[in-house]
Amino acid sequence: MNNTFTRAAAAAALSIAALATPALAQEPNPPIAGEIGYIFNTFMFLVMGFLVMFMACGFAMLEAGLVRSKNVTMQLTKNMALFGFAAVLYYLVGYNLMYPGDGWTITNYLGAFSLTSLDPVGLADTEPDLSYASVGSDFFFQLMFCAATASIVSGALAERIKLWPFLIFTAVLTGLIYPIQASWKWGGGWLNEMGFLDFAGSTVVHSVGGWAALAGALILGARLGKYKDGRVTPMPGSNLTLATLGTFILWLGWFGFNGGSQLYMNSAGNVADISRIFGNTNIAAAGGSIAALILTQVLYKKVDLTMVLNGALAGLVSITAEPLTPSLGAALLIGAVGGAIVVFAVPFLDKMKIDDVVGAIPVHLFAGIWGTIAVVFTNGDASLSVQLISIVTVGVFVFAVSSAVWLILKATMGIRVSPEDEVNGLDMTELGMEAYPEFGKGSQIG
């Protein structure tokens, strides 16, 4: 099976520019042929890819800031380890599994279980497809999306999950769950053929992380004392500066996330499209943050910084399914709705007694669904029914498989620390290491 060919074909199938090429006999700005176009595409993936890689740091800082100090070392350990696990599993299984080739048969899928091989050094003895990009750059870029999916999960389950079951789940998620459903769309599979549109992954990445987190949060249960006597006990994050730092880093990384999903930078049209995407991505985040700012002021008479941060992230998730076609004004509105969703969804989840420590489910799942639906407002090729079918299909698959994995882990090795350990904090009990050993405790410890 020629995976490289498959990937380039899948990329071509996704690319408006490439699709348009044969249609326009006298296209005014045709793709640059040969090596120069290949260098543009490949270098674009590398630059956008390192931005997305940095999102792993953003998630780590966001989550470290939003958990209580007694669980910070654990949260950092999880974030560092999941990124390593994603890198290895995606190399071992995930990358090739995302591109099982034509036919989409079980045989193809089984055949796709193989290690990733990059282009040979110096492209020696190969004839690379110069109309796309190097395998290494595509692998690097795609890996970072897979890792981001895993990062989403860790925040929701913070402060009570054990380290190793979490990492085993991460391995399943990054090696199997993510790549299989991603193949349906980005591998050129049946959702793609049905006409599902998800430019950079409101569904394929963000809702997938959200569904996996939701399954975990339900099976794991809420933190001790969070919902007691019908009341919600606030458990404020230990460091809002770090949470803000994480949000800014994620915002930065999102330019790579959405911009790189254009897949090509080998024509004036493609680079202008990436520019549109940068502008739209930025203003959607602005819309989300301002919506949360205004709504919390109106509803609670006080601006809530954590809502503003999550509002910005929800704006980013919302625009991710279609960052190209909206005007700046439409992108602003799409992001603002995402921010509003967060403001209402966070207390709603608390009402449902679903304990999502950092707000990952509102941000990535709810805003991800909204963003996937919103494609129909700005992209004439989108079908609402196809978008809904795709959202539901991916959701059912990921939620079911994730639940099964969580239940198996719960039944075998256990997924939750003991109540004593939870009260004392995971850092000292599980890891024996405090994040801030010198700073005396104040009176507000949750």
Place this chain on the structure above:
Amino acid sequence: MNNTFTRAAAAAALSIAALATPALAQEPNPPIAGEIGYIFNTFMFLVMGFLVMFMACGFAMLEAGLVRSKNVTMQLTKNMALFGFAAVLYYLVGYNLMYPGDGWTITNYLGAFSLTSLDPVGLADTEPDLSYASVGSDFFFQLMFCAATASIVSGALAERIKLWPFLIFTAVLTGLIYPIQASWKWGGGWLNEMGFLDFAGSTVVHSVGGWAALAGALILGARLGKYKDGRVTPMPGSNLTLATLGTFILWLGWFGFNGGSQLYMNSAGNVADISRIFGNTNIAAAGGSIAALILTQVLYKKVDLTMVLNGALAGLVSITAEPLTPSLGAALLIGAVGGAIVVFAVPFLDKMKIDDVVGAIPVHLFAGIWGTIAVVFTNGDASLSVQLISIVTVGVFVFAVSSAVWLILKATMGIRVSPEDEVNGLDMTELGMEAYPEFGKGSQIG
């Protein structure tokens, strides 16, 4: 009005390379024509633009580190919100207002009040000016400069200003004040025609932020207890690691700030110039930090880290007006003078009882003026009188309009929190949320 044309023309008017093109009939390294040059220019704006975007994070960290912990959540909220406000206002008004077209009449300015429109998807049905860059990339890059201007203000007014008046001022600054004065230079306006040289904005960005901050600081007044009984009470920042992080991020972002201001990367000469700018920008920051290091050692017998940080930033501001023509040695000296200015200006402002919490006025206004003047030492095209006239004109305009806005805000909704709230900290009183709720307070609280 064809704003796209105007922008490209304004850019061409600013670009040495473009200016040189017609003059050299047999130029050895002419700009790359067609799509390839367009891709180079556009991608350069995107990369440099995301670096400048990250400066918003740098400002947030710097300011969060330099305020006391009781005001950190507020400072973070302001920084996150101002970046959103800048994105929206620059889209609604600012961008087109910066390029009002030829003639510079009131009619033109009024006609420039319009939403920003980006290039159509895939550049369909357009004939882009391939000698420049996509509108989206230009918008993205320019927006980040506007946002940086607003970031400068927030630090100086920290620890006593209310949230909403600050955000309303930010809207006026990013929607009107910044773009109008920027049009005089970068929109090809009268300062530009007079021969004013300000490569990346020592005056157009940094002094503008500084003047707006100075007006605010004067009208707002000093923090309670800062200047009491003829003594200056030190109010040390709560977290110097975050302040250092912010400084390093700003230093990184400045490569985009100055490098991207070359505007073109479509020839060997242009990319070599961007390289010169990177080298000069870096060594000017080094010069500023070392000057502050040595001066505080000599003057106070102890190195002062906050001065070293602000010295580095002042070095960066100083080189911003002309990062291209200096030699590395000249850039080092220009930056070192900037660092020295900070060491003397910070106590000078305290003597004047002007309370600038983070040192924004010495760094951005004083070093910005110095940098604008210093252009005459390395660029033969610069006229000292034109530089001085421009500094004064921009200063009078921004200071007057800013003062008017601050005074209106003071007279209507009030701009300052109550003395009780200021003592208790803005985080609990205005926002009801502490940045570090778990960390017990020590004995040194200012």
Place this chain on the structure above:
Amino acid sequence: MNNTFTRAAAAAALSIAALATPALAQEPNPPIAGEIGYIFNTFMFLVMGFLVMFMACGFAMLEAGLVRSKNVTMQLTKNMALFGFAAVLYYLVGYNLMYPGDGWTITNYLGAFSLTSLDPVGLADTEPDLSYASVGSDFFFQLMFCAATASIVSGALAERIKLWPFLIFTAVLTGLIYPIQASWKWGGGWLNEMGFLDFAGSTVVHSVGGWAALAGALILGARLGKYKDGRVTPMPGSNLTLATLGTFILWLGWFGFNGGSQLYMNSAGNVADISRIFGNTNIAAAGGSIAALILTQVLYKKVDLTMVLNGALAGLVSITAEPLTPSLGAALLIGAVGGAIVVFAVPFLDKMKIDDVVGAIPVHLFAGIWGTIAVVFTNGDASLSVQLISIVTVGVFVFAVSSAVWLILKATMGIRVSPEDEVNGLDMTELGMEAYPEFGKGSQIG
């Protein structure tokens, strides 16, 4: 002496692609000639260079997180100052000293003591070598490697060294020690001619920093109370979130460090190679972190986050000598061995009573040696004996000269603070400024 020519020649001598050019008469993907190739190479250096620049921030955060809070301001000051010193010294001496030209005589070395000059503005009146990159971009990129070397030293010597002797050592390291030994390999000198392979500097950068740190640690002695009554007293770092932040930033920067060392991006083969390097660099870091994760779990029954962080860094150092030729699987293994080395080397150093505060010697020296040796497993051109000779030669030179400098500094101005000052912390005693003045002290202060 035409240094520019020498540098391009040295770069060509190092570049597989360039070497291959004359050999393949009908090369399928030849380098892009003329300005376009020059722009690709130059812009690549600038992008990779700003990533490496950001590593200075990563080191600062890592070290600030791993020292006790009473020494944080000092550690930040050192990191900020050393970066400035490196910028100035490399400009004054280092850069030209790295490229002393053919012959390698004393005369050549003496002649190489000269200020760095960049290309003229707009490349006016020059005929640049369009097959390479601008001098400014090369200088910027190379400078960041020199600065990284200095950053390595600061962590090992933390918590007891005085500021100024450290900075004087930094000046000697960045102005003389680093460039002289780097000239042997990267300046096209005798180690290079012998066939020494060190793609991005496991030896030339990392082991050099490690040797200089080892010499300093031995001469400086351990922290008070660290090794007492035959026991090792743990002195836990004050902020593991910052240490994690620093590690992520270093991981990000390493893509520039290794990727940019390809030196060329002007052909499909070169950009595909950079992609390989990105993939290998990432998976080596993953391997190092996972190895440390598993090993600490097995050995100590608890995962140790600081080991995981240093494991990731050791994985990165290990792959640095040859990030191109390994397959992903080989890179994973090479990195994993690096991570394992750290787990065993940290207690080994403690047993030897060598007090390395942040683990710089295991990470940069031991893993650097391992990485240099590991080249022979994946690169057929490597000779084990040449690699070993080079490791030893560089080690002897750097260790001997560094020791001499440290001893002279010790004998003249003294390098260590007084015992009282060390107990009270360098921040208050040396700088008079706490990093976290408001946070009350807990009970675990070391």
